[in-house]
Amino acid sequence: MQENDHSIVRAVLAGDKEAYGALVHAHSGSVFRVAFRMMGNEADAEEIVQEAFLRGYQRLESFQQRASFGTWVYRIAVNCALDRIKRPGIEAEYRAGDESDPEEKTVQVETQDADPERALLSREISAVQERAMQRLTPTEKTAFVLRHHEDRSVSEIAEVLGIAPNAAKNAVFRAVQKLRRELAPLRGMA
Amino acid sequence: MKHLSEEAMVELYYGEGEGDASAHVKACRECAAQYAELTQSLDAMSPVVVPAKDAQYGERVWQALEPRLIPYEKKARGWFGWSLSGWTGWKAATLALGCAMLLAVAFAGGRYWERITAKTENSAGNKNPQTTQPTVVVVLTDHLDRTERLLVALEHADSQDHVENAQLQSEARELLVSNRLYRTTAKHAKDPALAGALDRLEGVLAEIANDPNLTAEDLQRVRSEMNTQGILFEIRVLKTRTTDQGNKTNSGRGASI
Known part of the structure; x- marks a missing residue:
């Protein structure tokens, strides 16, 4: 797969623009997944996917052949999402989650319960979780999403965020501490 | 236990x-x-359910993206990716010969220059293996100075002054980039005290640099959660150390920077 990706990159750089389509087909799923986990909604995630592949194409000459294209475009997507979260307008919108309709702002979480009471409780828990996530700084949020949901190692997170591994580890730790504090009232409810 | x-x-x-x-x-x-x-x-942090995308999703992304892409220029790639299109055999041979001659001239010139430089140094009779070190020390001291100023400003920043906060953030962004280089160098040079302090500092700089809307509360949080007082103390100790190193080197050379 990796070797194939490398030959496609070479073809694109040699002028075959259409070849880039194969890379988009192969990696758009994983890029969408991380974008959705970071942005929390489908529309923003889809925009991040577009932006990541566009930036990837524009910087393709800097792609080093020893790396994996999938990992490379994944990192670009995380940075696109981080940039977007950092924009003051978006951040204000995120933080306004408390006042707006929780149904609209809340990320869906897994619920296998058909019982309406359990479903309601589950929705309530997910709303609290989402609010807790919004209170994290962009660095903490990204570090937590990558560690907890995407199962990325501390060194990978450090590389994506462009910080030292220790700083990445601390960001994950601070996120966990804050989330635990916020979610403490829910203990025993779930 | x-x-x-x-x-x-x-x-x-x-x-x-x-x-x-x-x-x-x-x-x-x-x-x-x-x-x-x-x-x-x-465990209770429920996994976020990512909406399933059908098999056509990749195609839709590509269709939306494709018109925005400008094709890379077509190149016939030769050795090391050089473009050799339009070059016939004799032209390439001439180029190779030219390169070889240039290389030979550069090599001979280098040897000659080396001999002249060595002669000049010997006649000066004042060789010092640490001649480049003062520059490094000055650059690092400058970085530590700027960092110290930023941390002091952070300690006293409690107003809602957006301009001041923006300046703090822009300074943090600049320092973050140089700090990363110094940390890596300190790590390679096996200087754990410097590398450790720069590492902790990097966390603070990243927090300030990446905050989209830096408020007084955010600054207070960074101060309390990341022990900026302790880091400031470390930076001051390191500054004293590097200044001492610089002074020793200077007194050895009998000159000041």
Whole structure:
């Protein structure tokens, strides 16, 4: 797969623009997944996917052949999402989650319960979780999403965020501490 | 018995802890209870359900993206990616010969220059192996100076002054880039005290630099959570150390920077 990706990159750089389509087909799923986990909604995630592949194409000459294209475009997507979260307008919108309709702002979480009471409780828990996530700084949020949901190692997170591994580890730790504090009232409810 | 810190438990949860931590949790009841509580809260963070995308999703992304892409210029790629299109055999041979002659001239010139330089140095009779060190020390001292000023400003920044906060943030962004280079260099030079302090500093700089809307509360949080007072103290100690190093080098040379 990796070797194939490398030959496609070479073809694109040699002028075959259409070849880039194969890379988009192969990696758009994983890029969408991380974008959705970071942005929390489908529309923003889809925009991040577009932006990541566009930036990837524009910087393709800097792609080093020893790396994996999938990992490379994944990192670009995380940075696109981080940039977007950092924009003051978006951040204000995120933080306004408390006042707006929780149904609209809340990320869906897994619920296998058909019982309406359990479903309601589950929705309530997910709303609290989402609010807790919004209170994290962009660095903490990204570090937590990558560690907890995407199962990325501390060194990978450090590389994506462009910080030292220790700083990445601390960001994950601070996120966990804050989330635990916020979610403490829910203990025993779930 | 020394109990596990919360940080060590978080590492253990994510499978990055040391083997000792796991053994300790098994042996210590108190830590086992705390670890169980941590596990319960982290497990309760329900996985986000990512909407399923059909097989056509990739195609739709491509269709939307394709018109925005400008094709790369077509190149016939030769050795090391050089474009050799339009070059016939004799032209390429001439180029190769030219390159070889240039290389030979450069080599001979280099040797001649080396001899002249060595002669000049000998006649000066004042060779010092640390001639470049003062420059390094000055640059590092400058970085530590700027960092110290930023941390002092951070300690006293409690107003709602957006301009001041923006300046602080822009300074943090600049320092973050140079700090990364110094940290890597200190690590390679096996200077754990400097590397460790720069590492902790990087966390603070990243927090300030990446905050989209830096408020007085955010600054207060960074100060309390990341022990900026302690880092400021470390920076001052390191500054004294590097200044001393610089002075020693200078007195050895009998000159000032």
